[in-house]
Amino acid sequence: MNNVEWTIAEMLNNPEILEKATNELDMVVGKDRLVQESDIPQLNYIKACSRESFRLHPTNAFLPPHVARKDTTLAGYFVPKGSQILVGRLGLGRNPNIWDEPNVFKPERHLAGHVGNSFDVTLMEPEMRFIIFSTGRRGCPGTKIGTSMTIMLLARLLQGFEWTLPNGASQVKLVPADSNLFMAKPLLACAKPRLAPTLYSKIQV
Ligand code: HEM
Numbered sequence: 001m002n003n004v005e006w007t008i009a010e011m012l013n014n015p016e017i018l019e020k021a022t023n024e025l026d027m028v029v030g031k032d033r034l035v036q037e038s039d040i041p042q043l044n045y046i047k048a049c050s051r052e053s054f055r056l057h058p059t060n061a062f063l064p065p066h067v068a069r070k071d072t073t074l075a076g077y078f079v080p081k082g083s084q085i086l087v088g089r090l091g092l093g094r095n096p097n098i099w100d101e102p103n104v105f106k107p108e109r110h111l112a113g114h115v116g117n118s119f120d121v122t123l124m125e126p127e128m129r130f131i132i133f134s135t136g137r138r139g140c141p142g143t144k145i146g147t148s149m150t151i152m153l154l155a156r157l158l159q160g161f162e163w164t165l166p167n168g169a170s171q172v173k174l175v176p177a178d179s180n181l182f183m184a185k186p187l188l189a190c191a192k193p194r195l196a197p198t199l200y201s202k203i204q205v
């Protein structure tokens with residue numbers, strides 16, 4: 001939920017990205033049926049948007065604490081056995097040595113290097129350039145369901161509604177709260193249905 005809220009906020013500040021994501025849904029799914037989980041492999045731009053949002057706006061600043069089981073050396077630093085390790089998600093996701101223009105929302109960076117239509121962007125990041133589900137033995141066991149829930153929520157909201165900011169505003173303040181990394185103020189946006197009325201059975205009077 002947090003990832004989707006930040007993604008739509010970033011998209012409202014970058015209308016060309018919102019348009020590209022909506023166009024992908026119209027091309028892959030069309031407007032006569034709702035997007036389904038089976039469409040997810042084809043929704044590479046939507047997944048790239050979600051990845052980019054996880055990079056910039058992780059839900060927690062740190063991974064749960066881990067302990068070094070043996071002496072090790074990492075990036076030139078000696079880490080003695082028994083050390084408590086707290087991996088900083090914000091620091092990784094916005095590391096200028098890894099990411100070009102680290103503070104800019106650029107989903108295209110997750111498509112670079114992929115050619116043709118046969119590739120599949122995922123929410124996995126085994127190289128730990130940033131963290132979504134983490135990796136290794138204690139990495140998240142819920143990667144599949146986590147991906148399906150996140151991408152379905154985002155794709156349904158984008159496919160089903162045209163999003164605008166209320167009262168003629170043109171920018172959302174992308175500021176995290178003081179006490180956590182959720183948006184300081186919950187996103188307020190206007191949603192206008194963009195598909196045939198028969199597809200909104202739950203909201204028909
Ligand atoms: C988008 C959704 C989700 C994200 C981004 C996410 C991310 C994470 C992360 C970063 C960790 C810590 C890994 C580490 O310490 O290295 C974790 C652990 C864990 N996650 Fe998730 N998770 C998600 C959804 C889920 C779901 C749906 C389930 C269960 C159905 C789940 C179950 C767990 C469990 C049990 C652990 C602890 C694993 C362990 O310590 O061995 N997660 N998750």
